[in-house]
Amino acid sequence: MRYTSPRSATPHGRGRRRDFLLLMAGAATWTTSSYAQIRSLPVIGYLCAESPELFASRLKAFHEGLGEAGFVEGRNVTIDYQWANGQYARLPGLAAELASRNVDVVVAPGGAPVALAAKAAGTAKTIVFEMGGDPVQLGVVDSLSRPGGNITGVSSLSVDVSPKRLELMHEFLPTGSKIAVVANPTSPTANSQLKKLRSAAETLGIHLQILNASKEDEFESVFASMIGEPAGGLVFTSDPYFAFRSRRLADLAMKFRVPAITQTRDFPLAGGLMSYGGDFMQSHRRAGVYAGRILLGEKPSDLPVQLVTKLELVINLKAAKFLGYEFSPSVVSGADEVIE
Amino acid sequence: MIAQYRFRGLFQKYLLALFMAVAIPLAINGVIEAWFGYRDQRARLDQLLGVQATSAAAEIHDFIYGITNQLGWLVQLPWTDEPDERRRTDALRLLRQAPAIVSLTLIDNKGLERLHVSRIGLNRIESRTDRSNDPALAGARATQVWFSDISYNRGSEPYLTVAIAGNRLAVGAVIAEVNLKLIWDVISAIKVGKTGIAFVLDRPGRLIAHPDLSLVLRGAEEATSKPFRAVRDAIGPSAGFATIRDAHGHGVAASAAPVQGPDWTVVAEQPLAEAYAPIYAALWRTAMLLAISTIFAGFLAYALAHRMTEPIRLLEEGTERIGAGSFDHRISIQTGDEFERLANSFNRMAAELGLAQQHQERIARLKRFLAPQVADLVERAGDESVLDGRRTNVVVVFCDLRGFTAFSAGVAPEEVMSVLSEYYEILGRVIAQFEATLISFSGDGLMVLVNAPVPVQEPALRAVDLAIEMQKRVQALIADWRSRGYHVGFGVGLASGPATVGRIGYEDRLDYTAIGSVVNLAARLCASAADREILLDAELAAGVDGKRPLEDLGGRRIKGFDEAIPVFGISFIPHQRC
Incomplete structure (x- = not known):
C-alpha cells in the first residue's frame, strides 16, 4: 500500500523552497567570507630581509608581543609577509609592494636597512621598526621620545655596544x-x-x-x-x-x-x-606590542622609540x-x- | 452623578493621604540611608585607595632598596692601593643580577675612581680619576645613601643616580646609574581595583613610572607629566583621596603615598566609574527599593482608601434609597468598626422611619372618618380593634341641605362645588370639635356617628350639641348664601339606639359604618326635618331631657315605620353674623 502524505502532494513547492534556502545560505556564506577577507580583519605588512627559517625565533617573539596587545594571527589579524630571503637589495621593491597593498601597519624588523627601505617606500601607513642601530642617528626618527611622522619602533642597542x-x-x-x-x-x-x-x-x-x-x-x-x-x-x-x-x-x-x-x-x-x-627576543616582542597598539588606534607619534634594556x-x-x-x-x- | 463625583473626591483624598503617609517616611528613610551609605562607601574608598597607594609606594621602595642593598655589598671591604680583581667580578655579577643598573663606579677612600663598569660604554679599571668633587660622592658621604634628581637619557629613559657610602671611609663608595624604565615591571603589576593603576612622580612632578611605558619615555616633556602632576597636586598633603580628571579627561579617584629616600610620590588612581561602582550600586539598590516600596504603598493606599470609601459609598447609596422611600432597604456593612455602627444606626433609622410611615398612613386612614383627636386616640391605643365590628348604642346624626338639588341645577358647577366646599368645611370643623365619627358623604348630606367606635360620655348630649352647633353654623352660612340669592335650607335628624358598627369595604377602601334601624330612623328624621329643624327620636330626647330645651312634636309618620313615631325638636338660637 502506498501512503500519500499531504506534503508529497506538492513536491515542486518543497524543492523550490529548498533551492531558495540553499541560495540564501550560499549568499550569506559568500557575503561573510568575502567581507572577512576584504575588510573585517586588519592586515599587518611584514617586511623582512631574511627567510622564514632564519627568522623563526624573531617571528615567534613578534607574535608573542602581538598577542600581548590582543591580536592573534588568523583570528583577528592577518599578516602579509614579504621575505627578501637575504637579498637586501630586494627590500625597496618589497617595501613598495607593501605600500601599494592596503595594509594597516608595516612592520620592518631585523635591522636598519629594512626600516630605511620601508620608510623610503613612502607609505602613508604607520611603520614599526625593529633594529639594532640608533634610529635618530640614522635619520629614521626625529627623537626617541617624539619619533615624528608615521614611524616608531624598538632599538636593541646592539650597534651602540x-x-x-x-x-x-x-x-x-x-x-x-x-x-x-x-x-x-x-x-x-x-x-x-x-x-x-x-x-x-x-x-x-x-x-x-x-x-x-x-x-x-x-x-x-x-x-x-x-x-x-x-x-x-x-x-x-x-x-x-x-x-x-x-x-x-x-x-x-x-x-x-x-x-x-x-x-x-x-x-x-x-x-x-x-x-x-641586545636581547632580540625583547625587541621583537616589543615591536609586536607596538604593532598591536597601532592597530588599536594609537598614533605612532604617541609611541616613543623604545630601547631594549637587556644586553x-x-x-x-x-x-x-x-x-x-x-x-x-x-x-x-x-x-x-x-x-x- | 454628584454623589459619584463626591465619592471619587473622597477616594482621591484618602488615596493621597495614605500614599503620602507611607511614601514620605520611606523616601526620607531612603534618602538618609543613601546619604550614610554614600559616606560609608567614600570612607571605604578612601581607605582602600590609601592602602593601595601605600602598598604601591612600598613596592617602589622595595625596588629602590633592592638595588641599594645589592650596591651595599660593594662597599664592605677597605681599599688598598693594589688593583682588586675581586671587586670587578662582584661588580660584573651585580650588573647581571640587577638589570636596572646601567653602570657602576667604585670610588676608594681617597675619592679616586677605581672601577667603572658599564653595559654600553667601555669599562675603566683603575683610572684613579679624582671624583671627590662629585656631588654624588659628597651626598653619599653625608647621608650614606644618596639619590640624584631624575635625568632623562637622550631625553627619553628616566635615569637615577644612586650613591652609597660604606659605614666607614676606608671602604669607599659606589655610584650607580639606574634605568628607572625597569620599574615598569613593578608598576605594571600593581592593580588598583580592577582597572586602576599606580604611577610615580619625582619631587618636581615628572613621570617616572607608569604602566604605559610610552608615557614614561616622554616623562621629560611638560605636556606628558602635567596631567599627572595635576592629579598629585589635587590630592595635596591632606589625607584622603581626590577626584579629578586624568590625562584622557576621565574622572579618577586618586590617593597618594610618599616613597621615602628618593622623595617620590606614588599615586594610586582608580576610574571613578569603578571606584564609585559600589556607591552607585547602593544608590541604585536604594532607588529600586524606594520604587518598589512606593508601588507597594500605592497599592496599599488604594486598597485602604477603597476599604474606607466603600462603606461610605454603601452608606450613601443606602441613605439615598431610604430617602427615596425604600424603608425596607438595609445597608450591609461588616467592617466591625464605626462604619458598621453607622450602618446599623441607618438601618434602625430606616426601620423607625418605616414604622412612622405606617403610623402616618394609619392615622391618615383613620382621620378619614374619625375626628383627628379620636384618630390619634385610636392610633395611640396601638391597635385597631376598636374598629372591629360590634353591637353598641350609638347616636346617628344625619343632615342635609333643603332645596339643594334644585339649586344645583340652576347654577354653574363651580358655584355648586364652592357652596359645597364651604358647607363641608364648616361641618367638618364641627364634627372634629365634637369628636364625632364621620361615616359618609352623599351629595349635600352626611352621616355622623357618636359613641362609636370610641365611646364618649353622655353621647346623647354630645350628639344634640353637635346638631345644634351644625345648625347654628350652617344657618349662618345659609344667611350668607341667601344674600347671594341661593335658596337652600338645612335640616338635621338624630336617633339613638343599638347598631352594629365596624369596618366595611375592601383592602384599600375601608369605611366605618353603622348598620341598624337607628340609622334608618335618623335618616328618616333628617328627611322629614325642615329647614332650621333638629329632629330627635324619643330615646335620644329622653337622654337630654331637662338638659336641653326639648319640644315634643308629637307622633309623626315616618317612611319605613309602620306606626307614627314620637318626634322631638330642639330649638336653637342661630349665631348672629357679625
Whole structure:
C-alpha cells in the first residue's frame, strides 16, 4: 500500500523552497567570507630581509608581543609577509609592494636597512621598526621620545655596544694580539660603528684592522685572513646580515680556530665563542606590542622609540677550551648565559 | 452623578493621604540611608585607595632598596692601593643580577675612581680619576645613601643616580646609574581595583613610572607629566583621596603615598566609574527599593482608601434609597468598626422611619372618618380593634341641605362645588370639635356617628350639641348664601339606639359604618326635618331631657315605620353674623 502524505502532494513547492534556502545560505556564506577577507580583519605588512627559517625565533617573539596587545594571527589579524630571503637589495621593491597593498601597519624588523627601505617606500601607513642601530642617528626618527611622522619602533642597542665587544675580545685575548673588526660596508650603520670602534681601540690601546664582508661567500676569506695570526680575534660589528648567519660564522670560526664575538646569542649557541648585544627576543616582542597598539588606534607619534634594556653576554666555555683559551672569572660571573 | 463625583473626591483624598503617609517616611528613610551609605562607601574608598597607594609606594621602595642593598655589598671591604680583581667580578655579577643598573663606579677612600663598569660604554679599571668633587660622592658621604634628581637619557629613559657610602671611609663608595624604565615591571603589576593603576612622580612632578611605558619615555616633556602632576597636586598633603580628571579627561579617584629616600610620590588612581561602582550600586539598590516600596504603598493606599470609601459609598447609596422611600432597604456593612455602627444606626433609622410611615398612613386612614383627636386616640391605643365590628348604642346624626338639588341645577358647577366646599368645611370643623365619627358623604348630606367606635360620655348630649352647633353654623352660612340669592335650607335628624358598627369595604377602601334601624330612623328624621329643624327620636330626647330645651312634636309618620313615631325638636338660637 502506498501512503500519500499531504506534503508529497506538492513536491515542486518543497524543492523550490529548498533551492531558495540553499541560495540564501550560499549568499550569506559568500557575503561573510568575502567581507572577512576584504575588510573585517586588519592586515599587518611584514617586511623582512631574511627567510622564514632564519627568522623563526624573531617571528615567534613578534607574535608573542602581538598577542600581548590582543591580536592573534588568523583570528583577528592577518599578516602579509614579504621575505627578501637575504637579498637586501630586494627590500625597496618589497617595501613598495607593501605600500601599494592596503595594509594597516608595516612592520620592518631585523635591522636598519629594512626600516630605511620601508620608510623610503613612502607609505602613508604607520611603520614599526625593529633594529639594532640608533634610529635618530640614522635619520629614521626625529627623537626617541617624539619619533615624528608615521614611524616608531624598538632599538636593541646592539650597534651602540660594538665597542663593548671589542673590549670583551681584548680582555679575552692575551695582550699584544691582533684584533680585526669585520664590517658590512653595505650596512647603513657601518661607518658610525667603525668610528666608535676606532675610538674605543684608541682607549684600549689596540691597533685595529678592518675587514669587510657583505656576502656570505666573503666570510671564509675573512676567517682565512686570520690564519697565521697566532692570537688573533675577530669582532663582528652589529649587522643583521651577520646576525642571521651565526651558524655559518660559528662553523667557520671553529674551522679556522679563530676566537670571534658577534652581536647575537645564536653565535655561541651554534658553537661560536661569545656574543654581546641586545636581547632580540625583547625587541621583537616589543615591536609586536607596538604593532598591536597601532592597530588599536594609537598614533605612532604617541609611541616613543623604545630601547631594549637587556644586553646579554653569552659565552661558550667549550669553544674557549677548543680554541685553547680561558675566560677570566669576572667575565664568567658577569655572563648572562654560559654554555659548557 | 454628584454623589459619584463626591465619592471619587473622597477616594482621591484618602488615596493621597495614605500614599503620602507611607511614601514620605520611606523616601526620607531612603534618602538618609543613601546619604550614610554614600559616606560609608567614600570612607571605604578612601581607605582602600590609601592602602593601595601605600602598598604601591612600598613596592617602589622595595625596588629602590633592592638595588641599594645589592650596591651595599660593594662597599664592605677597605681599599688598598693594589688593583682588586675581586671587586670587578662582584661588580660584573651585580650588573647581571640587577638589570636596572646601567653602570657602576667604585670610588676608594681617597675619592679616586677605581672601577667603572658599564653595559654600553667601555669599562675603566683603575683610572684613579679624582671624583671627590662629585656631588654624588659628597651626598653619599653625608647621608650614606644618596639619590640624584631624575635625568632623562637622550631625553627619553628616566635615569637615577644612586650613591652609597660604606659605614666607614676606608671602604669607599659606589655610584650607580639606574634605568628607572625597569620599574615598569613593578608598576605594571600593581592593580588598583580592577582597572586602576599606580604611577610615580619625582619631587618636581615628572613621570617616572607608569604602566604605559610610552608615557614614561616622554616623562621629560611638560605636556606628558602635567596631567599627572595635576592629579598629585589635587590630592595635596591632606589625607584622603581626590577626584579629578586624568590625562584622557576621565574622572579618577586618586590617593597618594610618599616613597621615602628618593622623595617620590606614588599615586594610586582608580576610574571613578569603578571606584564609585559600589556607591552607585547602593544608590541604585536604594532607588529600586524606594520604587518598589512606593508601588507597594500605592497599592496599599488604594486598597485602604477603597476599604474606607466603600462603606461610605454603601452608606450613601443606602441613605439615598431610604430617602427615596425604600424603608425596607438595609445597608450591609461588616467592617466591625464605626462604619458598621453607622450602618446599623441607618438601618434602625430606616426601620423607625418605616414604622412612622405606617403610623402616618394609619392615622391618615383613620382621620378619614374619625375626628383627628379620636384618630390619634385610636392610633395611640396601638391597635385597631376598636374598629372591629360590634353591637353598641350609638347616636346617628344625619343632615342635609333643603332645596339643594334644585339649586344645583340652576347654577354653574363651580358655584355648586364652592357652596359645597364651604358647607363641608364648616361641618367638618364641627364634627372634629365634637369628636364625632364621620361615616359618609352623599351629595349635600352626611352621616355622623357618636359613641362609636370610641365611646364618649353622655353621647346623647354630645350628639344634640353637635346638631345644634351644625345648625347654628350652617344657618349662618345659609344667611350668607341667601344674600347671594341661593335658596337652600338645612335640616338635621338624630336617633339613638343599638347598631352594629365596624369596618366595611375592601383592602384599600375601608369605611366605618353603622348598620341598624337607628340609622334608618335618623335618616328618616333628617328627611322629614325642615329647614332650621333638629329632629330627635324619643330615646335620644329622653337622654337630654331637662338638659336641653326639648319640644315634643308629637307622633309623626315616618317612611319605613309602620306606626307614627314620637318626634322631638330642639330649638336653637342661630349665631348672629357679625
